[in-house]
Amino acid sequence: MKLLSKLIPIACLLVIAGCGGGDVETIETAAFKGTVTLDGSPLEKGIIQFRPGKDASGQPLRGQMTEATINAGQYELPSDKGAVVGENAVLISATKVVGKEMADGEEIDKVEQYLPAKYNSETTLSVNVTPEDTEHNFELSTK
Template sequence: MRRLCLLAALVFLSGCCGRHVDLPPTARVNGTVTLDGSPVAGAQVQFIPDASQGTTGAPAMGFTDDTGKFDLVTATVKGAIVGHHRVRVEARAAPKDEMDTLPALLTPAIYADETKTPLTAEVVAGKTNQIDLQLTSQGERR
């Protein structure tokens, strides 16, 4: 009986361990972030599934390089969940010192607020989605 319980426990554990989170379908997403036409370096880009449009799941995130280019990742998968998203973009100045816990925003605050951002995107299955995000100092969508 003891061996049967041990065997059952091993079978259960082998099915639970070492697996990654199951995600809805994803597609590759890359693009460029600009502010008033200039590339934004070091920005965090986040695609948040829009449940009001029927898209649910984990958000995708990426960071821009020196030329403003980004690639998104959801959990450990390259890309974002297929569907409609609200898009957050946030770039901050380098901290002035150790006590500077929240450095100044370099992008308009409206783009960093997931409830107010005017940026939206649709991720389409079966292709690499090139989604360029053109920010303005006035916080408008272009």
């Protein structure tokens, strides 16, 4: 009985060690940077998001959406937060304060999206992300 009580924990450890050790598929991402201009001038502040699209066979790409802050027209995605390699939808948003409003008994800034919907909620922007192409620039227009 003493031998059995010593073998059971060892057997459990061997079973646990053997579980889940198979091949883990990594999702390839790429770091890059770029500029965002609006009507020829750098976009002062905003957010740029990259949402994985579909691969060459039309299947959805696996991976997470990623985003970066735009400051003075510049953005950068580091390697640990890069966009998924392949086709990505691009969403760019920028807001401005247009007044004040009451929320939970407090006065707060009322903000409004000032970029056209074709760049964010109804985006028409996309980019094919590759490890070799390290810069993606976007020229936006309010017209």
